[in-house]
Amino acid sequence: MPNVNPDRLLTDLDALRAIGAQGTGVVRPAFSAKDMEARRWLARKFADAGLETTIDGVGNVFGRSRRAGPALLVGSHSDTQPTGGWLDGALGVVYALEVVRALADDPATAQLPVDAISFQDEESRFVGCLGSRSFVGSLSPEQEAAAIDRDGVTLADALAGAGLAATPRLRGDPARHCGFLEAHIEQGPQLEDDAKRIGVVTTIVGVRGLRIIFRGQQNHAGTTMMARRRDAAAALFDYASAVNREFPRIAAARSVWTMGRVQVVPNATSIVPGYAELDLQFRDADDTVLDAMEALAERLVAEANRQSGVRLELQRARAPIAPTRMDGTLRRHLAAAAERHAPGQWLEMPSGAFHDAGIVSARLPAAMLFIPSIGGISHDFAEDSRRDDIVLGCRVLADAAASILGSDLRG
């Protein structure tokens, strides 16, 4: 069995945390000086572990085993949110490093080929999952040309600033890899609520986004009588309330929907608003549930248009993300390893958040493992996990990697 070294693992996680640390959190957005410093540090660690290491033209750090393939690819991302937690994707990247070392340390597994990767910009400074999209070949030139961060910096400028403008980009070779494993913190409270220590991901939930536009008539808030008003905000309030009243009737047990963005124009206390926008995002592991939610959102728009002087228009705000089922064989290896290391203390669960594994799964069998987030907190300086859970997660991952590579999966 691979011999995960807890001290080595936790020491490296702490060393990575120190790069961009602010209080208990980490500030290491993609292509920032600290992000690139972390990637160079990872490259040295990958090389020290015996991997042939490169930082490619989008900043992906790839460590290639010197063993013959097909290899198992293991990793996640080391960039963070603008005010990020210290684990998030960094956990899965240091896990990959430790899995490589743990397998190498045991003569029984030393010949098994594991490649390690830290993808770039999973956190959407420019393009969500930029690095894995580039790796699987699904990043379009149009998407890249339009990529700009919230301060107006273009992706091209960020690449140039990081010294990557002339660096080749790595494209995953399907013949090289038999699968991809990603470990991550849960970023939610389910494991903690259920007193479990390991989650084996069944599906990365699908996400759809709608934008509802409300067009009324801007008016003076003193002289325009109620019967004459075509108040865009009033129509928005009623629509959003109706969504929250009606969606539970068709939602599945773990469906979620969010109306987190509201724009009211001119947004002045004393002016009847003539225009408003509402974003409605919803997620579920099942496309038929997503279809039902979208149909209900459309029906509520049609009903409002029959009743009100405000005109509602429904726009599909972005390309929907389909639910992504994790590979059954890889999941069974993860589940068996979880049962060996934490009998009865693991469960199968969907991922409500999106991950690089959702991108990679289009080209490779992919699966994911979660460890608990204390209080369910993530994307926040307060993000943390128990040290024994961190060590347990790495043991499960290393054991699963060995069993996958030791099985007939490599064909």
Added chain:
Amino acid sequence: MPNVNPDRLLTDLDALRAIGAQGTGVVRPAFSAKDMEARRWLARKFADAGLETTIDGVGNVFGRSRRAGPALLVGSHSDTQPTGGWLDGALGVVYALEVVRALADDPATAQLPVDAISFQDEESRFVGCLGSRSFVGSLSPEQEAAAIDRDGVTLADALAGAGLAATPRLRGDPARHCGFLEAHIEQGPQLEDDAKRIGVVTTIVGVRGLRIIFRGQQNHAGTTMMARRRDAAAALFDYASAVNREFPRIAAARSVWTMGRVQVVPNATSIVPGYAELDLQFRDADDTVLDAMEALAERLVAEANRQSGVRLELQRARAPIAPTRMDGTLRRHLAAAAERHAPGQWLEMPSGAFHDAGIVSARLPAAMLFIPSIGGISHDFAEDSRRDDIVLGCRVLADAAASILGSDLRG
């Protein structure tokens, strides 16, 4: 009867419109170069009409009759919204000029003292009704020190920039004036809807403002299940919907309420909002109706606090404006003049918008006259009134001024 000269009146309105004209609209915010140019133009016109004229230290243009008092004060304001209409308060200022001239032209009224005024900053660049507040002595040093426009310019800087820093401020002398008459466009559609040509204002409606604060918990929109959420925006949507559902049960026929400003934090499509604010403003001519609306808003906050994980807090956002009844004697003179010039074509109505007359009425008997706004449009480049309504309004105002000054009102 005073002899209003339609050509002179319309020519002067057009000349004033040309100062700051943009297309069909006028851009003449308080203390801008165009506003001060307009005030100097008005001062010349007041002087040409025989008045002793000054521009005071807040920019009020005051023309004092050389006749013995008590005099009748007539006027409005010549500053505009950032994208204003050409009539608005400018109508009432040029009416005042024409009333002075029309009374002077007729030997029967030539001895009657009419003072004319254009107040400064009625439109709230710095302080709503700044000029009339200063004139009646209700502008506090604290209010003035805190006054800053939306571009960060302080009132003190604007006064200095307009060359007024060292100019004395005019305080109304109660012994000088027996009353104040203000004419204005209606800024709403009621006169047009009822096919009337003159409105005699009964009351300037009271305005109260509340701000509802919603405190929940910010969370990840993918990993936070619905049952766990404390979504500040969802609570806001429900509260605002409940206001629009419940308020009609207690509102009077001409009550209005507006929720024109919404803030959601962080206002991102994919984040469950932890904080939100909603402004609720309501207006009525009757304090008991305003009390009932405020009590209902409070009851809905209490009900929401019993039901939801989001904590609501109700703040009174600014000093309420009490309904202001116009002076009964002055109103009867306006009504009688309206009936003489437009028999059956006038009505009594409250003003839903606030006006300088609301400030002046605290110190002097005050009354207001409205002429129709085409389509009810105001504070917009499209603002307009029919030329025959403009002339009629001035005739009614001049006639009422003469009858007020010819009656025993002057004591």
